[in-house]
Amino acid sequence: MSESTGVIHDIGYQRYMGPRLGRAPVFGALYLHGLRTVFGFGRSAKAKIFPWLVVGIVIVVAAVVAAVRSQIGQVVITYAQFADTMSWLIIFFVAVAAPELVSRDLRSGVLPLYFSRPLARSDYPLAKLLALVTALWLLLGGPQLVMFLGAAFTLGEGPRGVWNELLDLLPGLLYAGLWAAVFGAIGLLIAALTGKRAFAAGGIVAVFLMTTPIVGILAILPSQTINELAFLASPMTMVNGVGTWALGDLLFEGGDGLPIGGFGPLYALAAVLLVAGCVVLLLARYRKVATR
């Protein structure tokens, strides 16, 4: 491509004869750009403050938990509980990251530049969603890895101990993936509805805030079925319910998980439907936006 003569001179306009990549690499480029956006890379220092503050908090918490465990041998929070403990922090993170990913593009009119390129219409929202979900998963999974490393190499139980820790870690990472998928899908859908970042952030926090009291009300109604189904009303408790059913003891020691009765599979189904519904609505939204 470039001339290696060592002399700078105007070589005029050069046509490009090289390869043009297909759909997968283009999707990858969009995805990586989204992931960089979430953490403020390639952007101003101001954009890096909040994401890295959150990253700092979760890492410090994980390090403290690991340190406590190695010093006094007490498990403060398990791997899977880590996601639950950090849930509000994650909600605020979504409320900042999702509008950065999509509201900004809506507002600044960038979308025509994307959709006038050989890019499938669904690839733009899907790449952004995947980027957000990945970021959330890293945010929840990374600290678990810190906890794992702390436990595996300070407890001194040999390979057997490391293996046992790993068996505890993997479900924790899976559970973090569920959190990431549910929160990412809801957050991105809300953010995609408006070009105003403040509105989008408020909307995201509101959805999680407003649904929590509904759970509280349903949980005290005089019907056991309603009580057991109450946790479906809020995304946070719904994810909790799925965790209770699927992970059980790993998540809640001594079996004091959410009282969801025998509705575990229903919770799992509801979570899947919720994510799928959000994705469908997101795609519909961008079909409409693309023709503007």
Add this chain to the structure above:
Amino acid sequence: MALIATESLTKTYRGGVTALADLTVVVEPGIVGLVGANGAGKSTLIKIMLGLLPPTNGQVRVLGLDPTTQPDQVRARVGYMPEHEALPPDLSAAEFVTHLGRVSGLPRTVARERASEALRHVGLYEERYRPVGGYSTGMKQRVKLAQALVHDPDLLLLDEPTNGLDPAGRDAMLALIHRIGTEFGISVVVCSHLLGEVERICDTLVAIDGGRLLRADRIDAMTSATDVLAVEVSEGTEELAARLSALRLPVRRDGRLLLVELADDDTYDQILGAVAELDLPLHRLDQRRHRVAELFATREPSHV
């Protein structure tokens, strides 16, 4: 092969608004001016050419491809500069244009190289590492042009590229577009509601109004026969007119001016010779190019 060919192209929006009505036009490669008032259907035509909107009726071909069935092939070879603001304020021009190059399918290193080349061609150098939010309107327009150029398209669709620019900025932008069309070997469609602006740089003009074709032709065919020289002398206008008529030059009076049809460069010498022989004080002698606007004017031309 025709650059753009439409046949009976019609677009009716829901609610019955007709944006394009039975538009049939064939355009050859080069710099094409697409002119029409606001709401004439220019933007709709561009969106149909990009495959973003389906036509209600009729056929369209861009670079020999059908954007309704092969939108990705068309978009891979077309660069689009939208009319409205379209840049994220927090990214630098270099970062943003590189990213869009990659979305167009360029490999990472190529995208970075071509992005800085494209930005250099539009006249952005060290500024390209600063966030776009702090740019002037002129610089933003240049970045929009650079992103349309980054993937080396065969056709550029520019929607009102001089929007919001001051006169100097307009001239610079038009000169740049002219350079892209002539030196870079890329065909350009320039949309504008300002005929006087695009006629300076275009090979071909397509004028639409209310979604209908007014006229499409090469610009030299529109203006070649109408070039005239305007001569003004402080006194002795009658004598000069008589002398020029004697030289068998077609002369007309227009107020204090004499209008002489320009045949070739000799016409200048003949006029200057006549003025010198009569020893008249020559006030001015300049070439008057008929504004293409007059060819499209619906009202009666006020004078010749």
